[in-house]
Amino acid sequence: MGTTKIDIRALTLPELSEWAENRGLPAYRAKQIYEWLWIKSAVDFDAMTNLPAALREEMENEFTINTIRVDRMQRSTDGTIKNAVKLHDDRVVESVLIPTDTRITACVSSQVGCSLDCNFCATARLKRMRNLQADEIYDQVVTIHRQAEHYFNRPLTNIVFMGMGEPLLNYTEVLRAIDRITAPDGLNMASRRITLSTVGIPKMIRKMADDGVKFNLAVSLHSAIDEIRSTIMPINRVNPLNELMDALQHWYTQTRRRITFEYVVWKGINDNELSINALVKYAKQIPSKVNLIQYNSIDDPRFQQADAQWVERYREALNDAGIIAVVRQSRGSDIDAACGQLANMEGKEGVSNLEKSNSK
DSSP: OOOOOEEGGGSOHHHHHHHHHHTTOOTHHHHHHHHHHHTSOOOOGGGOTTSOHHHHHHHHHHEEOOOOEEEEEEEOTTSOEEEEEEOTTSOEEEEEEEEOSSOEEEEOOOEESOSOOOTTOSGGGSOOOEEOOHHHHHHHHHHHHHHHHHHHSSOOOEEEEOSSSOGGGGHHHHHHHHHHHHSTTTTOOOGGGEEEEESOOHHHHHHHHHTTOOSEEEEEOSOSSHHHHHHHOGGGGTSOHHHHHHHHHHHHHHHOOOEEEEEEOBTTTTOSHHHHHHHHHHHTTSSEEEEEEOOOOOSOTTOOBOOHHHHHHHHHHHHHTTOEEEEEOOSSGGGTOSTTOOSOOTTSOOBSSGGGOOOO
């Protein structure tokens, strides 16, 4: 009966150094292997060409590299690319490349499914099957970076943790992935170009702040009235708005980084002056900005995009109060790649591999 191989990327550099030392290898070998894994993004031991063939064979026998692969790719009319990413255990998550004139953003997933029940989100209809490992998150970023260069002749510039799952419920692996993405012995991307989006879990927001993270924080708010928010986002019943604000103020005190509030305006839910005034009052408690996001339908009649006049009314009221408010247009909605739409739509027609389409 065979034993399951360890994924070599689960090892830290000290652990890899200990492994090499126990085999009488020169001290620099562990660093070479680590660079192949995290700087050069190698997913095949044979690709590590500056290592002796015998060492590559030994690693092949003892370890594995559980890389992801793009099982299906879809391209939107606006250039957005959605990937159905198959993991080593055949689970599937989705990631999105979002191009604009000034940047290319990777929207990555952190969990297979989601354990939260936000009523307006397609991912919430899936049960949470497992957390992603750091290397699976890292691989999504590498894949989108390569797609950016292939299809747009530009590099990846930004990363948002706004895909499937709640990042703060996979805290350790998400932070390890960000470390590998930002470290000099990793992809060496700037922390300021990474944004983690959360529904707002006060205990974990405080922990992040105390851990001294350098990336940005966005909160899916959607209402600054407890009764309304609890109806559309059940987590608010156990983490109400006052507790969330206490945690956000702690975040700002520790990091000096402004909060971004993500906010959708729905017809008959928060398209009213009471909701506008509540948001203004809430956002003024902390240095923040508000992204007013276009709603993307998931075929639930309870949720419909509010009339444009209400979105504009929000923007005006926030700006008048000295709060930056920006209306964000959705990207990729025609392929269910926009915010709130990621749900492994296996029945959708897509492109099975990256070589079947080269048009922008």
